[in-house]
Every structure is written in structure tokens, then in C-alpha cells.
Ligand code: SF4
């Protein structure tokens with residue numbers, strides 16, 4: 001037994017290595033990212049000092065990049081916890097190397113996305129007013145509540161399955177022992193502990209799915225609860241959720257491919273994992289197109305004048321390039337790349353995922369700006385050009401994401417080691433039994 | 448690390464863990480208080496109190512369940528440990 | 534309880550813009566620099582919509598003064614996260630500047646684009662600083678503001694009426710725009726008072742409201758033969 005344990009540890013040595021070996025690359029990356037973040041922070045302080053005038057927002061386009069990115073980042077965050085919960089729930093065995101990475105995306109991106117409405121405030125110094133004088137009737141507070149719930153749930157959901165791995169790091173000794181000791185919560189790997197942990201994870205994964213769905217639904221409600229043309233639509237809730245999962249999977253694929261390359265995890269993240277996930281991506285792409293089609297067809301067919309103003313602004317007006325770019329990035333490219341086995345290589349999938357992420361960002365842009373730019377009354381059509389401040393905060397947010405991920409992978413294994421081990425030791429037998437139970441029994445037997 | 452030191456170390460860690468669990472409960476309770484406060488404001492101002500109550504009915508249990516799960520795991524882990532030692 | 538409303542007779546309105554100027558002075562509305570104006574950040578509580586019809590040289594220009602419509606069912610107050618915009622029992626929709634967190638959700642939700650935002654710390658030329666209206670509080674950067682139907686004037690009128698122990702007369706409470714209009718195109722009064730001029734005009738066959746189908750029930754009523 002002792003012997004065997006040692007060898008399994010050795011097998012998964014590749015997963016521990018990034019934690020204990022710090023190369024020059026790490027410091028350079030962190031340094032560069034910190035510089036970008038510092039610059040963004042400086043730009044933000046400048047914005048607080050001078051007022052929101054330093055952005056490109058105006059009347060009537062009163063919301064800009066910040067809200068676009070808010071919706072976008074929260075969308076990306078659906079990758080994680082939701083996908084991992086669905087995969088766990090459906091007992092998909094190929095989930096094992098993926099879940100952890102997905103959950104980390106959620107936790108980090110959610111924190112970034114959740115900060116965006118605060119960045120967007122004209123008076124961030126008064127943000128505490130929502131505690132003393134808040135109105136739960138406002139969709140913005142629905143957001144505050146559901147994002148807090150999702151953040152808490154997904155951090156817990158990230159943390160619990162990590163406990164056995166943290167205990168492994170603790171037992172290895174070495175750096176930061178007290179830290180791992182603290183976080184491992186006295187895990188010894190006893191049967192009882194395993195049972196407790198599994199039960200908790202099972203409850204959580206059932207809980208986390210409705211919370212995740214609620215988050216993006218509520219974000220869509222920010223828009224659809226107003227009376228504005230292009231926003232006031234009943235389809236928005238599911239449309240946003242689909243878009244969120246769509247962009248989330250794409251982001252997850254990008255992260256997986258990046259780590260596979262930098263951490264040499266080819267042995268863990270195999271082509272088959274990418275193929276399965278990219279099939280999901282393809283399905284979401286079709287679903288997304290279906291929703292987009294329904295949304296715009298009803299608008300065009302009804303041809304309500306204000307609605308038409310917005311639609312024409314998107315399709316033939318100043319936003320045509322973004323609108324059609326979105327269709328190409330979200331539908332045409334992924335469908336072409338992902339439907340043919342020939343293109344479904346790692347490179348092909350990476351390409352499709354990147355276009356999807358860009359496309360989904362464009363989608364958020366297309367939803368937020370044109371409706372604001374076309375006031376209902378006979379006022380001039382608005383225009384919006386993001387300023388340097390908005391761009392640097394956008395890039396800063398991306399940098400925070402990468403930095404968060406890099407730091408996480410410095411302290412914790414980004415692939416769940418114990419789940420891989422469990423897969424090796426138990427699930428082959430279990431799956432065999434499960435498949436047998438799906439098959440018809442001997443003739444004449446009924447349950 | 449000798450026995451004495453280890454015991455001390457374990458104790459400190461255990462205290463810290465207890466503190467983190469209670470922190471979660473404080474957080475959750477804080478959210479509940481906040482939501483209740485908002486409800487009382489909306490009742491005072493007669494500003495669609497139904498909506499706020501509806502939201503709170505969903506939100507508060509969610510947070511308490513989350514804290515409950517964490518506590519369950521923590522307690523569950525430590526209970527068995529003691530049994531082994533006995 | 535009175536219900537204050539405004540009637541704007543577009544057939545009388547010459548589009549001179551006097552109401553806009555009167556409003557700016559009355560309410561200490563900041564005057565933005567030309568560059569800012571270029572960026573669509575002008576501050577008007579009373580705005581002017583200009584509609585051009587036809588081709589050069591036969592252009593027909595319509596000018597429509599546009600304050601906040603003080604909707605009876607205002608979409609803007611429903612979305613505010615902090616009670617910084619509210620409707621009072623007399624139907625006036627107000628802003629609480631020192632509570633607003635500047636999320637601009639109410640601006641996005643207003644179907645009439647009636648609100649403006651303080652993108653920078655508001656500024657006034659020195660000449661203006663000597664003649665600020667002491668009754669209207671100054672705004673700070675990062676908050677939303679809009680037409681208040683000159684609610685501060687109502688305060689004075691109420692005090693006078695209380696002192697003399699009589700109801701408020703029709704036409705006693707007048708916002709600055711209505712008072713200044715040289716063509717007498719803007720009327721103001723109490724919709725609940727069946728004797729008031731505003732009530733009678735609102736019953737006129739020429740009366741219409743903007744975007745009535747939205748159910749926001751604006752309390753600014755236009756009169757026009759044209760539409
Ligand atoms: S016109 Fe706009 S700002 Fe004024 S009350 Fe109506 S919705 Fe609110």
C-alpha cells in the first residue's frame with residue numbers, strides 16, 4: 001500500500017511541479033501584469049478624482065465599457081462552476097482534469113466582474129448607501145444579492161473539493177506548511193471524512209446550478225426591466241444565460257490550452273477533453289444563434305418604429321461592423337471549425353474559442369450601446385467612443401484575471417489530484433458497472 | 448517540531464479555523480440583517496415592500512445553507528478525528 | 534392633494550428657447566465648456582427637441598420644449614438602488630443629490646432621456662457666481678439631476694398661502710420656464726383642481742402626451758393641431 005501510494009504521487013508529479021519550482025518566467029509575468037494593473041489603478045484614481053468625464057460616456061449613452069465588461073465578465077464566470085457542476089452531476093468521467101480550472105475561472109472573474117458596477121459609479125464614495133438606504137426593488141440590488149450568493153457558493157464549491165489536495169501539499173511539507181495546515185481543515189482521508197466531503201459537494205453542486213442561472217438572468221433583468229427598445233424583451237433572461245455559458249466554455253478552453261502548454265500537461269488534458277468540450281461549445285453556438293435569431297426576427301417583423309431604430313443602428317448603422325462581426329465570431333467561425341473533425345485540432349479549437357470570446361464581448365457591446373444611443377424622442381442619435389481610461393481599465397481587468405490565475409496555480413494544483421487518483425483507482429470499475437446497469441438484463445427480468 | 452510545539456501549533460491552527468467558520472456566520476448574518484433593514488425601509492416608505500420580501504425569502508436561506516454546508520464539513524471532519532484518537 | 538402638471542402649447546411656442554435660459558439661471562444648472570458640449574454633455578433641465586422635416590429648401594422645423602415629464606408612473610424611480618429619486622404625493626419627481634451614487638440607471642431607464650449627469654465637477658463663470666439662486670442646492674460631480682418643476686418655488690408659495698391661511702391660487706405656483714415664456718405657451722397648475730387653466734387645457738382636443746402608450750402617464754401635456 002505504502003509503495004503504491006508513493007508511485008501515484010510520482011505519477012502526478014507534473015501537477016505539483018509548478019507549485020514548487022518557480023522560474024524566471026513567473027516573475028516576469030507577474031511583474032508585467034502588476035505594472036499593467038498599477039497603471040489601471042492609477043487611471044481609476046484619476047477618474048475618481050476628476051469625475052466620470054474622463055470616460056467616453058455622455059448623454060444619451062450613459063453606460064459604456066464598464067457595464068459592457070460587467071456583463072461580459074460575469075458571463076465568462078459561468079464557465080466554471082456551472083459547467084463543472086453539470087459535468088459532476090451527469091457523472092461525466094472526463095470532467096476530472098477540468099473541473100478545478102473551471103471553478104477557478106469563476107471565482108476570479110466573478111470578483112472582477114462584480115467590481116465593475118462600482119468602477120462605473122459616479123460617486124464610489126457613497127457605495128455604502130446601498131446598505132443604509134438600498135432598495136431591493138431595484139434590479140441593481142438583485143444583482144448585488146445574486147452575485148454575492150454566487151461568489152460565496154462558487155468559492156465554497158472551489159474550496160471543498162480542494163481540501164484533499166491541500167492536505168496532500170501539507171503532508172509534503174516544505175513551504176507554507178501552516179498555510180496549508182490551516183486550509184486543509186484537518187483532512188486525514190478517513191472514510192468518514194470522504195463521505196462528509198462527498199455529501200457536501202453533492203448538495204453544493206445541486207445548489208450552485210440555480211444560483212448560477214439566476215445570476216445571469218438577473219443581469220439581463222437590469223436591461224429588460226426598463227422600457228427601452230432593444231432591452232425590454234422577455235427572452236433576455238435565457239438569452240443571457242446561454243450567451244454566458246457559451247462564452248464561459250470558450251474561456252475555459254483557452255485557459256486549458258494555455259496551461260497545457262505552459263505547464264506541460266499534455267498527459268492530463270488530452271485531445272479528447274478538448275473535443276468533448278468543443279462539442280458543447282458547438283451546441284451552445286447553435287443555441288445562441290437560435291436565440292439571437294428569435295430576438296431580432298420578432299423585432300423586425302413587428303417593426304415597432306423605436307425598436308426598428310435600434311435594430312437598424314445595429315445592422316446597417318454605425319454598429320454594423322460590430323453586429324456582423326459578432327455573428328461571424330459567434331456563429332459562422334465556430335460552426336465551421338467545430339463541425340469538421342479535420343479542424344478540430346487544439347489549434348482549431350483555440351482559434352474558435354478566441355473568436356467566441358471576442359464575439360460574445362461584441363454581443364454585450366451590441367446590447368448595451370445601441371439601445372442607449374437611440375433615444376425614443378426626437379433627439380439626436382448618440383455616439384460613444386471609449387476613452388483611454390476605459391481601455392486601460394479593461395486591459396487592467398484582464399491582467400487581474402491572468403494574475404489571479406497565475407498566483408492560484410502557484411499555491412494550489414490546478415488539476416484536482418485526488419479526483420484523478422480516484423478516477424484511476426475506482427471509477428473504471430464503477431463506470432463498467434454503471435454501463436452494465438444501463439443495458440438490458442437477462443430476458444424476462446424486470447425491476 | 449517536537450510534541451509540545453506541535454500541539455501548540457495544532458491548537459493555533461484549530462483556533463484560526465474556528466475563527467474562519469465564525470467569520471462565515473458573521474458574514475451571512477450580516478447579509479440577513481442588511482436585507483431585513485432594506486425590507487423595513489421599503490415598508491416604511493411603502494415602496495413595493497412585496498418585491499423586497501420576495502427576494503429576501505429566496506436570498507436569506509441560500510446564504511444560510513452555504514454557511515451550514517461549510518460548518519457541516521468542518522464539524523464532520525473533526526468529529527471522526529476524535530473518534531480515532533479514542 | 535394637488536397634482537402639478539404643465540401644459541405646453543406648441544401652436545403658440547415660437548421655439549425661442551427662453552424657457553431653457555430661464556431654467557438654467559433659476560436652477561443653477563452648470564454651464565459646460567464648448568468641448569464638453571461637443572461631447573454631448575450639455576446640461577439642460579429644459580431641453581429643446583428640434584425636428585426637421587422635408588428637403589432643402591422646403592424644410593419644416595418643429596421645436597418642442599422638453600422638461601422632465603414628471604411621469605405619474607415613472608420608470609426612473611423604480612430602478613434607483615438607493616431611493617435617490619422619488620415621486621412625492623403631489624406628483625413631483627425629485628432627486629436627492631447627496632444620496633445618489635451615480636449609477637445612471639435612472640438615466641438609462643427614462644424613456645424620455647430627461648436626466649443629465651454631472652460628468653465633471655460643475656462649473657460656473659464668475660459672472661454667474663454672483664447671481665446664483667440661493668433656493669436651489671448646488672450639485673456635485675457624479676450625480677444625476679433633472680427638472681424639478683421648480684419645487685423650491687412651491688415651497689415659497691405654500692408658506693405664503695399658509696401664512697394667509699388660504700389655498701394656493703391657480704397660477705400662483707409657476708416654474709421659471711412658464712413665467713418667462715414670452716409667447717405664453719407654457720401653463721402650469723393643478724390637475725385635480727377642475728377650475729384650473731391646466732385642467733381645462735388638458736381636456737382640449739389638441740392635447741396629447743409623448744409616448745402615451747408606455748403607460749408612464751407624463752404630467753407634461755402638449756397642445757398641437759399638427760399631430
Ligand atoms: S420623464 Fe424620465 S426622468 Fe422624468 S419622471 Fe419620467 S421617467 Fe423620470
Ligand code: SF4
Nearest residue numbers: 613633634636637639
Ligand atoms: S444615478 Fe442616482 S438617482 Fe439615478 S438610479 Fe443611480 S443612484 Fe438613483
